[in-house]
Amino acid sequence: MWVEGIFVTATFTAPQEIGVNPQSMLWLLPLVAAISVVYKATKLPKITAGVFLKEVGALFGSIVVFILVTALVLYAMAWLITE
């Protein structure tokens, strides 16, 4: 148990290896999920599993769609400027 505890602690003292590639952008998804969950937890007056999950899913989806649209617009602008 002690040894396991030391190993778990050690993983927090050295950074993980994350390359600078398009896949690393997927790290935004857990963050968007966290933002959606906490925001909806503060906004809903009464929390029931069904309503909460539905609201969180809708917010999560709308944030991701907005990010994708923004990325596409920026990509198109960069393409138009550089071509």
Next chain:
Amino acid sequence: MERRSKENHILFLLIVGLAGWLVPGGGHFLLKRERQAVIIFATILLTFCAGLYIGSIGVVDPVGSWPWYVAQIMNSPLVAVLGHVTAGGGYPVYGRPNEIGQIYTSIAGLLNLLCIVNAIYLANLRGTEQGEG
């Protein structure tokens, strides 16, 4: 009598805010909103720990990146203990893990700030309703 009641109300708001800062979700727990408190506690703790796991405890750096540290300390005053450990520069972290770790831990802190403000607002609303009722 009314002044004393107002002072008690302000003290209660301060206690709610402080509880929310000490333990994420603590303010909502004091307001008997246990479900919200559990959700807030679990989500903020997971986000903060994910940031520490990705970038190591080196992402909490009160000297080299103090603007991030201001957001990180909103998680809990316990972050200051981490800041004290890492202030010597013994846990260097660079590049993408540093960026992602800082963003995760800082967003967790800002989310907790949102929860603290929300808890104080709810406590104030409750106090106002009781005063009128």
